[in-house]
Amino acid sequence: QKEVEQDPGPLSVPEGAIVSLNCTYSNSAFQYFMWYRQYSRKGPELLMYTYSSGNKEDGRFTAQVDKSSKYISLFIRDSQPSDSATYLCAMSEGAQKLVFGQGTRLTINP
C-alpha cells in the first residue's frame, strides 16, 4: 500500500463547476500538507499549504485537512479552463522529505 493515495483521474468537468480533489494517507505523523499544480511539461508550483488540521482558503481554492480520517481535499470554485492541469498532493512529518500523491489530471471544458 502506498503511503499517499490519489486518484489519477482523468477528471473532466464543465467550466464553472466546483471541483473536489482528494488524497488519503496512512502515516499519522504527517503534519504538513500541500497541493501543487503542474501544467503540461512544466514543473509543479505550490498552490496551497496547510499545517495540521483545518481549512485554508485562497481565492477560489480551499484546502481541507482531516487528520482523524487521514484525508485531505482541495476544492476549486467557479472552475476555469486555465485550471486544467495535474494536481499533486504532498505531505511530510516535518524536516523529512515530501511524500507525493500520484497526481490527478483535471480538464475544465469551456
Add this chain to the structure above:
Amino acid sequence: DGGITQSPKYLFRKEGQNVTLSCEQNLNHDAMYWYRQDPGQGLRLIYYSQIVNDFQKGDIAEGYSVSREKKESFPLTVTSAQKNPTAFYLCASSINGANYGYTFGSGTRLTVV
C-alpha cells in the same frame, strides 16, 4: 529573480551514453532534490542533498549519480546502467527540509534514441 534553472529543456541520449542534467538555484536553499516523473506514476525520488558535499539515495537511485560541490548546484548524471531513462526529470530545492514545501525547476525531458 530567484528560482531554479534546469538545463537543457530537452535532451537526447544514445544507448550506452552517460548524460548530465544541470540544476542551479539562487534561492540560498540548503536542500536539493531530484525526481523522475513518468506518466501515471507521480514523482519518484532519485537523490537528495541537505548540505554541501553530502547526499542520500532516494527510492530509485540505481543507474544515477549526483554531486553537491556547491550550495547552488546539484547536477544529476544518468549513466548507461539506467536501462529505462526516458522520463521527465525535475529538480527541486527547499529552505529547511520539507516543512514549507519545495520549489521546482521547469524540468528536463530526456529521451533515449
